[in-house]
Amino acid sequence: MIGGGASNEMTVESEKQALDVGREVRAAGATLYRGGAFKPRTSPYSFQGLGEPGLRILKKVREETGLPIVTEVIDTDTAELVAEYADCLQIGARNMQNFALLKKVGRIRKPVLLKRGMSATIEEFLLSAEYLLSEGNYEVILCERGVRTFANHTRNTLDLSAIPYVKRISHLPILVDPSHGTGKRLKVLPMSRAAVAVGSDGLLIEVHDHPEDALSDGPQALMPDMFAQLMKEVRLLAPVVGRTA
């Protein structure tokens, strides 16, 4: 992932779907697999993820594809359970300032993917990372995923200037999530190219084999062939900007 590669991102809905997507994204060159088992949802009545059965599916995806697994931790109670299954723990945008969760995950010795909050300044973002570092967990990967603005042509406004800014003042790697960052499938490919060109250390891309049936985030998910095309373009672009894909 680090070095201009791309990983997929999806909500685990069934074993078959998770494995199918896993095989396809690995074939296309993904270097990690992000699947959501516990999902933080705006409404209590939305699909909340499969929970532990979802984690077991993710384990099978790793066994079958060899891809390391990233999955979201949504609370302190299930953090250790998630850590048993995952290679990397994601802390989502809504939890960027959930300081109890940051401290808890800081004490678990697994890499952490920390997403920028929807209205977080870069200073606040790095201070949240500091909560992880100050507990002794130094394997922190940041992720820009768009901020809230008045602009209505995308779901969020992807702030790519955050990448060179973070690179200048911090030693932490930073990825870009153009799927959440735009919320629109057709914007993911061009914004992925831009992310690589600006210096992002990697991409987090939502992929779904049948996005029209997705239980969450369907409109922003790429179909596997679009992901393959994205990987192809990233592989051409990365060396030009001094990265390996």
Place this chain on the structure above:
Amino acid sequence: MIGGGASNEMTVESEKQALDVGREVRAAGATLYRGGAFKPRTSPYSFQGLGEPGLRILKKVREETGLPIVTEVIDTDTAELVAEYADCLQIGARNMQNFALLKKVGRIRKPVLLKRGMSATIEEFLLSAEYLLSEGNYEVILCERGVRTFANHTRNTLDLSAIPYVKRISHLPILVDPSHGTGKRLKVLPMSRAAVAVGSDGLLIEVHDHPEDALSDGPQALMPDMFAQLMKEVRLLAPVVGRTA
């Protein structure tokens, strides 16, 4: 508090300070006392509150002043401890979408004060309240405390239009926090009048007897005599807009 009254808000720093402020705000007419024992702080190196000793101080404030205590719950682990001491549990802006905390507090039978997140839409705000309600806790009080915008003359932009909007589509009471909502002492009094006039069910006002020495939020804290003036003006205003103070 409900009906146009005002409560104070402060971080508990010492027993003397807490009691002094408690006596002064009660004398001025406050109907509840908000004190922070566990503080969510942007930086892990900032003062994090006194913790349980702070809760014990709050208990003394209630014994001495008779004012009900509101204090913040920052994680699921300490929620029950806080509930033993508090009359009302606050969920802060940064935790508005901490769904695990919402569910936990929803299962505690104490009133909850839920603050709007810094970039939350009203729909998201009410859906977070729904997490509390759906666990069976119906005593939910909302609080508008300002949102993030480009405007730089205040710390946040207090969105008073949220009050009539929430009143129209929800049965929940809603307060205004002009202290966090402006971040500036001199704006608190006029914005408090505006909040009452727009239909707020109450105010949450930061008070400190020596704001220049405050361990957090000093620039927005009123001195006790300013709070007394505020209460006086609110008492004149409330009946004109059909409220009791």
Place this chain on the structure above:
Amino acid sequence: MIGGGASNEMTVESEKQALDVGREVRAAGATLYRGGAFKPRTSPYSFQGLGEPGLRILKKVREETGLPIVTEVIDTDTAELVAEYADCLQIGARNMQNFALLKKVGRIRKPVLLKRGMSATIEEFLLSAEYLLSEGNYEVILCERGVRTFANHTRNTLDLSAIPYVKRISHLPILVDPSHGTGKRLKVLPMSRAAVAVGSDGLLIEVHDHPEDALSDGPQALMPDMFAQLMKEVRLLAPVVGRTA
């Protein structure tokens, strides 16, 4: 208007409509009449106002009602023509940084109503006023009309904290326009009360006798009876906050 009163705001669509509304708002206590003859519209294909015939209608409204006329100046070419008919020249939000227009109007000796731009800081707002003052026109009235934010429950976010902030650092009077500031009829009355309570020197209220047929801004226009109710509430409120209505 200054002193807590309210004025109406509308687009002139026909003589009958303009006179009807004029009589109704005067009866309700309005102290000036704002009507749009030249309209700045986002699309070149929208109704652009009646132009000079609209100005002649406004003149009749003044003759018939005795109310001074405020109307918008949209360019340097028609500024003097508009000034022949109007008692006060409005510069709209989109033109707040149209410096050529500011300089032109600064050289006309008529009061000016300057609206805050949609994403203007207070410093920029006051520097735009300075363009008028520096040309020798000292009769400048400011107007807060809402800023652009992510919030989607209102058309704009009315930033009432601008009022006490401007009052502190400037000698210029400032009004509030809750019609454009919220874009929603049912929010106009509560936000008007809030504007008076926060210290606004007046209100600018959109009124239309048949808002469902309005050629622009219908959803935010009050019907005359709602305007009368608003005036009644403002008259009760103003003296309590030290103003005359």
Place this chain on the structure above:
Amino acid sequence: MIGGGASNEMTVESEKQALDVGREVRAAGATLYRGGAFKPRTSPYSFQGLGEPGLRILKKVREETGLPIVTEVIDTDTAELVAEYADCLQIGARNMQNFALLKKVGRIRKPVLLKRGMSATIEEFLLSAEYLLSEGNYEVILCERGVRTFANHTRNTLDLSAIPYVKRISHLPILVDPSHGTGKRLKVLPMSRAAVAVGSDGLLIEVHDHPEDALSDGPQALMPDMFAQLMKEVRLLAPVVGRTA
């Protein structure tokens, strides 16, 4: 410029400075020269540009370098004068909804560079372009230059997602201005790469030979050697994303 190239942008301060920069950017491969003779400034007391003498200097730059000249039109009165000297007329962000200026420039038969307003939606941006088109001027070039948000690590937030969005719904070419879009010299090079990668038709780059002495926008201006480096990187990148540099 169209095809992934880059142009410089500067305020004309003196003939020597303008010619020096002109020679350097041409040598580095710029395909047009943007210089400001009439400057729209937030404060009436800031340097307002050299005016017509500035236009004469720009004419000399074209004679000496062969580069076409882009310069800003700030009002209807001087539009024709500017058009006599310029090859392309710029309408700045603050004037994006100055409809009188749009109509005037729409009637001049010269290419127009229209910058997005600081809080303009894409729909509003394209409707402003429509004002030019509807007057018969079809040579309209759009320019994304950053929007206003809460983020404070850059002067504006450069919204690169606007590029693929505009490309999909409009036939108009669109450039990116990473100088105003970030306001910070060190962010200009990475954001330029991102702009090319996302599909921008060109770049508008502020260059100054002594930025520390610039009369405006110094902190965002590249020195000529940085501009040469930028051109080198763009030339490598453009063919990979299917463009010519």
